[in-house]
Amino acid sequence: MLRFRLQGLEAWRVQHGEEHEEARMAEVPEVETITRDLRSAVVGRTIEHVEVLNAAAVRFPSPAEFAELLRGRRVEGAERRAKYILLPLSEHLLLAVHFMLWGTLTLTPTAAARPAETLIVWRLDNDQELRLLDTLAYARAAVGAPHELAARLDLDSLGPEALDPDFNVAVLSRQLAKRRGPLKTVLLNQRVLAGLGNRDADESLWVACIDPRRIPATLTPDELQQLHDAICTVLEEGLALRGTQRDLFGVQGKAKHRRNVFERTGRPCPRCATPIEHLRIGNRNTHFCPHCQH
DNA sequence: CGCTACCTGGGT
DNA sequence: ACCCAGGTAGCG
Numbered sequence: 001m002l003r004f005r006l007q008g009l010e011a012w013r014v015q016h017g018e019e020h021e022e023a024r025m026a027e028v029p030e031v032e033t034i035t036r037d038l039r040s041a042v043v044g045r046t047i048e049h050v051e052v053l054n055a056a057a058v059r060f061p062s063p064a065e066f067a068e069l070l071r072g073r074r075v076e077g078a079e080r081r082a083k084y085i086l087l088p089l090s091e092h093l094l095l096a097v098h099f100m101l102w103g104t105l106t107l108t109p110t111a112a113a114r115p116a117e118t119l120i121v122w123r124l125d126n127d128q129e130l131r132l133l134d135t136l137a138y139a140r141a142a143v144g145a146p147h148e149l150a151a152r153l154d155l156d157s158l159g160p161e162a163l164d165p166d167f168n169v170a171v172l173s174r175q176l177a178k179r180r181g182p183l184k185t186v187l188l189n190q191r192v193l194a195g196l197g198n199r200d201a202d203e204s205l206w207v208a209c210i211d212p213r214r215i216p217a218t219l220t221p222d223e224l225q226q227l228h229d230a231i232c233t234v235l236e237e238g239l240a241l242r243g244t245q246r247d248l249f250g251v252q253g254k255a256k257h258r259r260n261v262f263e264r265t266g267r268p269c270p271r272c273a274t275p276i277e278h279l280r281i282g283n284r285n286t287h288f289c290p291h292c293q294h
Numbered sequence: 295c296g297c298t299a300c301c302t303g304g305g306t
Numbered sequence: 307a308c309c310c311a312g313g314t315a316g317c318g
Contacts, residue, residue, distance in 0.1 A: 025312035056300085083313075100300090100313050117302085137301050138313075154315095181295070188313085198312050244312090262312085283297070285311085 026099035027197030029238030037248030038078035046074045049123040057119035059142040082158045082194035094146045103139025106131045107248045162195030169228040176216040184212035185282035199262040202287045204230040206261045211293045261287040
């Protein structure tokens with residue numbers, strides 16, 4: 001009876017968008033959404049001026065060199081690798097941006113007020129500014145020749161992309177076979193598989209009905225297939241809804257209320273109504289259903 | 295592999 | 307006055 005009432009209340013809350021916490025998570029659906037926006041609105045533009053408001057936000061080279069190198073470059077493309085946004089520029093330079101926990105990019109008229117959490121501003125040739133924002137100030141950018149950037153960010157060590165059409169159960173099995181430690185921790189390692197953040201890892205394991213504490217080597221072929229399918233479903237749905245946060249233009253994504261377990265401790269599992277449990281695994285918050293995840 | 299630091303605003 | 311955060315680098 002209590003469970004039934006909680007379910008009803010939960011449904012009402014979700015329907016009315018009553019969970020008012022500001023979404024600021026930067027996982028792959030959010031990063032990919034912004035990358036696509038950059039492709040449509042920033043590729044082809046020229047960077048006229050760069051302002052580094054927080055020197056720590058530039059990983060390399062120095063903030064002054066960073067600004068000088070970027071001035072006058074044309075943006076030639078916009079790609080994503082794991083949670084890095086990579087912008088190829090004219091004259092064979094590559095700009096990398098990482099949101100870390102809460103970072104984001106916005107594209108706004110130059111005249112628009114700058115939020116206090118602005119770390120870097122790229123003024124474009126159309127009276128618009130690309131801005132890197134982050135209240136936590138962990139987000140980072142770097143620029144260099146492609147090979148140098150790839151070496152310093154260790155991009156070649158990243159695992160296969162979960163959103164790549166070539167990602168299949170054989171790839172997942174091969175990547176997991178090497179690793180020890182709990183499945184949750186292994187799935188968060190971008191060198192194993194590029195694509196899952198803390199939320200999407202918990203959601204994928206729930207969809208696949210697999211306990212996050214399982215050791216990867218013990219997964220059966222069926223479980224590996226379920227996990228592969230779950231990861232694809234979670235990421236593709238999140239991306240189709242344009243993520244949980246605002247896009248490059250400030251439009252709110254629609255995936256905000258699609259969580260089954262993440263940050264839903266004590267609330268009923270949508271499959272079996274058992275209260276969702278919370279654990280720390282590898283120092284990360286982990287949420288799962290103790291009844292249907294084995 | 296497992297742990298801490300990084301940093302600020304919001305929640306308890 | 308604490309404590310904590312969707313990620314990663316860098317240490318032992």
